[in-house]
Amino acid sequence: MSMKKRLHQSAITSKKVCVIGGGASGLVAARELRKEGHEVVVYERGSHLGGVWVYSSDYESDSLGVDPTRQIVHSSLYASLRTNVAREAMGFTDFPFVPTGKPGRDSRRFPAHQEVLRYLEDFANKFELNELIRYQTEVTHVSLEENRKWLVKHTRIGGGDKGSKVDETFDAVVVCNGHFTEPRIADKIPGIDLWPGKQIHSHNYRTPEPYQHKVVVLIGLSSSSFDISRDIAGLAKEVHITTRSEDVRRFGKHPVYDNMWLHPMVERAHEDGRVSFQDGTEVLADVILHCTGYKYHFPFIHTNGVVNVDDNRVGPLYKHVFPPTLAPGLSFVGVPSFVLAFFVAELQSKWIAGVLSGWISLPSKEKMMEDIEVFYSGLEAKGVPKHYTHKIHDFKPPFGPFEYEDWLAMQSGCSPAEEWRKGISFGTLARFLRLPETYRDVWEDEDLIVQAYDDFMQYLS
């Protein structure tokens, strides 16, 4: 227990807290809240914990994912997915993501997605989190009552009592519903409405077989686009990746793959199936695959506009967690992007748990709003588009320090990010930029791995 916490022991109060979502963020939030003595219930609409890491071969009826009435498939995983973060840096602090040596487990440093799900199951078992989770229960409404309690309405979407609806009140709600489910589509491409081919968002991509002998245009140069282009290259006739990047040296045929090209953005789609690019080249394409990211989406939150999503900015949120006028009763875990998701969710959860207990204080609402305004102006001054508000790190050198993570750690009296964690994650990025085809299997940061395992020893014995 930290000194700061001990000093404030007398102020600790226990709250009844609702956690929405049983993915990595919801699990670690539940753990940290219960550790603080709060009474926790986790509502999870799926029938399994793990969120994104629960692979489903199902995909949505609307392959672009824009129809609001479609049946939602939560996970965006494709069958071949391996992590793009090294396991040492990816895991929670006192429950390292190390190979277990058990049969059927994946001991690779950048393991397949099944291994991450097993890890989250191990985490839930170790800290007895399953007993807190109400599965197949979808939260449909969250609002603040006059008595400062939070009204949470939820519906059973499976089981014998399917369809039953319950209203409950809580002292606090922690939103952990993920942000990789609601597709963001490329800006309207001229001519796309009459283009005769198939359009799909990467959210609904699972396996390469449907792309056999096809000419595929992938929009975007994200990590999904990188993986999926390699996944389909063995079967597809041609793979054309388009990017906003203006680095013309990179355009043209790929140096490794015979059937892969990089182009500038799509300029127009034509009625006869052609897709033309901004450099004047064109292809006759069968499929356009949008690897264009996701939108924050909180359809169940009703705050009379206090919390809103504007151009993918969830605002206003103090340090991406607390809406000042509704804090500390409403908080968000997992909003930041371009971070070590598990690590940041853990730090945010510790902070929230301590604030709800009363041993960590938040600044006044005015001060929090002021901080947010300064943050927004800073982004504007640097020319950062609004939709990157929650992007914490840059994926190109010089990689920044772990300022946000260390600030969070300081709030709850934890140690800042370990040097090896920073080194491994930035090293992975640098390797990806230099040697993208092999970065998961060839590395030279053994010294950092040794440091990480030295640290892990205290938790593994």
Ligand code: FAD
């Ligand atoms: P999620 O895992 O999405 O969990 C949210 C949960 O909330 C889900 O279980 C969902 O069913 C539930 N839910 C949603 N709405 C409701 C509701 N109304 N009521 C009840 N329950 C609800 N991160 C890494 O660290 N390493 C990687 O290699 C990596 N690769 C990735 C690859 C892909 C393709 C994607 C999409 C993401 C990847 N990530 C990776 C990021 C990943 O999202 C995070 O690691 C992390 O799993 C996010 O956890 P979360 O709990 O915030 O969200």
